[in-house]
Amino acid sequence: MEQRKPNATILVLTVMALLLSTGVISTTTYTVRASIRLAAPIGTLPPPVDEVEPQITTTAAPRQSDVPQQWGTHKPERDKRMTYQNSKKWQHLLHPETITPGARLVTEHGACSAGIFAHDTSREYMIWAGHCGELNETVYVEDGAGQWRRFGTVVERESDGHQVDFGIVDITDTTVPWSSQIGLEYEGAGTLTGEELDRQQPSICRLGYRTGLACGDFGKILNENMFSAYASADHGDSGGAVFAVNNDRMYPVGMTSFRIDDHPDQGFYQLVAPVLQRYNLAVYSLGIPAGQE
DSSP states (O other): OOOOOOSOOOOOOOOOOOOOOOOOOOOEEOOOEEEEOOOOSSSSSOOOOOOOOOTTOOOOOOOOGGGGGGTSSSSSSOOEEEEEOOOOOGGEEEESSBTTOOOOETTTTTTEEOOOEESSSOEEEEEEEEEGTTTTTTEEETTTTTEEEEEEEEEEEEOSSSOOEEEEEEEEOOOOOSSSOOOOSEOOOOOOOOOHHHHHHOOOEEEEEEEEEEEEEEEEESSSSEESSSOOOTTTTTOOEEEEETTTEEEEEEEEEEOOOOOTOOEEEEEEEHHHHTTOOEEOSBOOOOOOO
């Protein structure tokens, strides 16, 4: 797949040192996207919205017997844990000038975080959680000046709570500047399948506007669409990009879906690989393209 070189300056973020596991992981085709264009405000504000994550219990933690064992009630085989969390360095995601993974996005359904960017032969897309927006809903962004801008339209979605949870937003015609890169100095790489994640057991990181960047141990594959990791999230982080880090490379692997209140150190995520395969999409790189360090 041909790589696309950035055509404008990418937002430079503070480099954070993450102590992550090493190993050899195979990759799939990817390209790089960093397009900066003028954005136009929309004519009227969308209606008031709340931060979205309907799968999370907010009134009371579920009783232990109420949560299926596969969703995290079992004791881990080893001392798996969350190893990193920082929100201060990612405050720009709340009112972004450029949409990057983790940036706050809004529909009439609520507010979520931007996920993984991808494309086919003619269209550009952003993939996030299915519960973040209904089919045909418009996706907006609010910048630092309080301007509401149209970012895209939900064109595909599937979400049933715990078994599958993805949505695809068509952003081909947006005038809002966006970039697939998140600003960490790791080499970009293609996505990983569930089988590859399970075999390699890499460290997992997830990014969202509400709680920033969190990283921890890989958990387990739950089904053909979902997996868990020790990198928890909160309301508003739904949809945000999830990636594996290994050998100084970042692999986009999924989007934040939900958590269980009485297991706050764990998160549950939709794999991006089956979505890419199903719709014949190619993923854009999260990191620095090889040879451009």
